[in-house]
Amino acid sequence: QSALTQPASVSGSPGQSITISCTGSSSDVGDYNYVSWYQRHPGKAPQLMIYDVSNRPSGVSNRFSGSKSGYTASLTISRLQAEDEADYYCSSYTSSSTLVFGGGTKLTVL
């Protein structure tokens, strides 16, 4: 199972919006609405930000939103804040009853 494709890095200024893409295939992102997004600060455990494509767990800011079109899922962070600087990973359930992660995207807040 190949990893999902994410950009290695994205950046934005405080107050702006950014979008991180996550591209898979018909065996994962394209066929299931089981895409999740995780935020990972250095030295900390991953935090679930979005699940099932567009749902936010309790406690996650509504500045974080998720969507999907075809084989590509997206995470959008609006009104960017310094604390959003972190690594972001997407994941998807697959037709092989496995889970696949993206390679991760480093978000830099300028």
Added chain:
Amino acid sequence: EVQLVESGGGLIQPGGSLNLSCAASGFTVSTNYLTWVRQAPGKGLEWVSLIHSGGDTFYADSVKGRFIISRDNSKNTLFLQMSGLRAEDAAVYYCARGLSAGWNFDYWGRGTQVTVSS
């Protein structure tokens, strides 16, 4: 409060075996699905294995036949038995709790380091 605490990591020679544990508190392991995820140095997250609340188990192709996931409901603990360890298995191993049916995980442990080297 939900907590997951991994243990059992260490230095092991190639071909060796190691057993990881993940002690859970604040919820019951038998009613949630649980997973192991690892991260090798300089690499991203890699899913390893998952056990459903019903007991069904699932593995990444890279570990199938070498790793076994299990749980002890009486101890409220998740396990990962690793054998035939390879250099590429070296990573920090995290356990995590499932949130919904979509294989997403809302609580994670802090991880335990596994080093494979002669």
